[in-house]
Amino acid sequence: MKAKDVIWEPRLDAEATEWKERARAVAAERFAPLAEELDREQRYPHEHIETFVETGLSGILVPRELGGAGLSMVAICAIVEEVSAACSSTGAILAAHALGAVPLQIGGTVAQRETMLGDLLQGKAVSFALTERGAGSDAAAITTTALADGDGWRIDGEKIYVGNGGAAAHYIVFAKTDVDAGPRGITAFAVPGDAAGLVVDRYEDKMGIRGTLTSNLRLEGVHVTPANIVGEENRGLKLALQTLDLGRVSVAAQGLGIALAAYRLAAAEAVRRETFGKPLIENQGIAFPLADIATELSAARMLTYEAAAAHDRGERISLPGAMAKLYSSEVAHRAADLAVQIYGGDGFCKPCPAERLYRDQRILQIYEGASEIQRLVLGRAIGDSVRAEAAATVGA
Numbered sequence: 001m002k003a004k005d006v007i008w009e010p011r012l013d014a015e016a017t018e019w020k021e022r023a024r025a026v027a028a029e030r031f032a033p034l035a036e037e038l039d040r041e042q043r044y045p046h047e048h049i050e051t052f053v054e055t056g057l058s059g060i061l062v063p064r065e066l067g068g069a070g071l072s073m074v075a076i077c078a079i080v081e082e083v084s085a086a087c088s089s090t091g092a093i094l095a096a097h098a099l100g101a102v103p104l105q106i107g108g109t110v111a112q113r114e115t116m117l118g119d120l121l122q123g124k125a126v127s128f129a130l131t132e133r134g135a136g137s138d139a140a141a142i143t144t145t146a147l148a149d150g151d152g153w154r155i156d157g158e159k160i161y162v163g164n165g166g167a168a169a170h171y172i173v174f175a176k177t178d179v180d181a182g183p184r185g186i187t188a189f190a191v192p193g194d195a196a197g198l199v200v201d202r203y204e205d206k207m208g209i210r211g212t213l214t215s216n217l218r219l220e221g222v223h224v225t226p227a228n229i230v231g232e233e234n235r236g237l238k239l240a241l242q243t244l245d246l247g248r249v250s251v252a253a254q255g256l257g258i259a260l261a262a263y264r265l266a267a268a269e270a271v272r273r274e275t276f277g278k279p280l281i282e283n284q285g286i287a288f289p290l291a292d293i294a295t296e297l298s299a300a301r302m303l304t305y306e307a308a309a310a311h312d313r314g315e316r317i318s319l320p321g322a323m324a325k326l327y328s329s330e331v332a333h334r335a336a337d338l339a340v341q342i343y344g345g346d347g348f349c350k351p352c353p354a355e356r357l358y359r360d361q362r363i364l365q366i367y368e369g370a371s372e373i374q375r376l377v378l379g380r381a382i383g384d385s386v387r388a389e390a391a392a393t394v395g396a
């Protein structure tokens with residue numbers, strides 16, 4: 001008899017269910033067995049990219065007319081969750097594909113989509129290069145410039161923490177085309193990975209998701225033309241923020257996967273391990289935190305799948321996406337912490353998977369808008385809504 005999971009399950013349509021099951025099977029067979037090795041050796045899994053192509057996972061963000069699966073955001077979340085539960089690094093690689101694909105879905109020309117989403121289908125990633133040394137949360141503070149040069153622009157600057165950088169076929173680079181216009185002077189350019197003047201010169205040595213590539217990108221005199229612009233000139237920051245709105249739902253799905261993996265480890269160990277003549281779970285001091293995590297994980301799933309469904313209905317998801325990312329990443333943190341605690345000394349030592357998950361989850365509260373930035377977005381919205389209501393009352 002299959003045990004019923006106590007965690008709340010989203011109601012998926014037939015297509016999302018089929019993809020979730022396919023992702024679970026592929027992840028169990030191919031991704032989970034290598035998770036510990038990728039972490040230990042800090043190795044990018046090229047073989048998993050081949051698996052993405054073979055199984056269609058490389059096409060989940062690619063529209064059907066270009067040969068992809070053109071999936072709903074709900075289905076994408078279900079897949080990212082399954083893959084992340086099996087291997088946090090592989091889930092992060094898949095989720096980072098969204099960061100490169102979404103700007104093209106929103107603002108790409110037909111030719112750009114055909115080329116770059118076509119390449120993504122073949123496993124060649126598009127990277128999203130926004131962050132700089134002096135501009136992370138404050139993205140408008142970037143100093144990379146794209147100054148007029150002949151029939152186009154010349155890009156100079158440095159981008160840090162570029163996900164999939166070095167393995168990508170293309171980079172969406174955000175640069176200032178009007179240095180005096182602040183946030184309204186930034187443009188997104190699609191730059192080929194082999195462009196003259198573009199160099200990946202360093203890879204970060206990270207605490208977690210060590211199977212992913214996080215790279216330093218140097219741009220020196222990279223020539224681009226109007227054909228390279230993604231979206232509209234000087235409207236790149238808006239495109240970046242729209243992309244991050246959706247990317248945050250993918251990060252929330254990563255959080256669900258890691259939280260689920262940690263919760264399952266913690267629950268199994270609590271039943272297996274006996275102290276003072278009885279299993280750990282017979283103590284309320286262990287059972288109650290497990291119950292809390294099961295409840296929080298269910299709530300995180302509700303927030304995440306509802307944000308994804310709202311996107312699929314065509315609604316704006318800045319606020320539900322911020323809540324989903326904020327909560328899911330923090331639940332992943334608490335779940336991994338509990339797993340370490342329940343494993344005791346083993347939980348502090350390699351190769352205990354709880355130890356790896358504890359390190360892997362940490363990035364979720366930082367990238368694609370740190371927890372503080374999600375709270376900032378939500379806090380501003382609260383103020384705006386109260387003020388709007390007060391103004392409406394005065395006007396009534």
Ligand SMILES: Cc1cc2nc3c(=O)[nH]c(=O)nc-3n(C[C@H](O)[C@H](O)[C@H](O)COP(=O)(O)OP(=O)(O)OC[C@H]3O[C@@H](n4cnc5c(N)ncnc54)[C@H](O)[C@@H]3O)c2cc1C
Nearest residue numbers: 128129130131136137161162163214367368369370372373
């Ligand atoms: C593994 C990894 C992968 C990444 N992938 C990508 C990628 O693919 N593409 C890309 O462009 N970037 C990527 N990033 C960059 C990432 O998005 C940034 O690191 C993140 O946005 C935080 O920016 P920062 O590091 O500059 O921190 P800062 O902006 O300097 O913030 C430092 C701390 O201060 C807090 N803080 C900042 N401002 C405020 C405020 N007003 N009020 C309260 N608290 C505040 C932040 O929340 C944070 O905790 C990646 C980073 C990592 C580590």
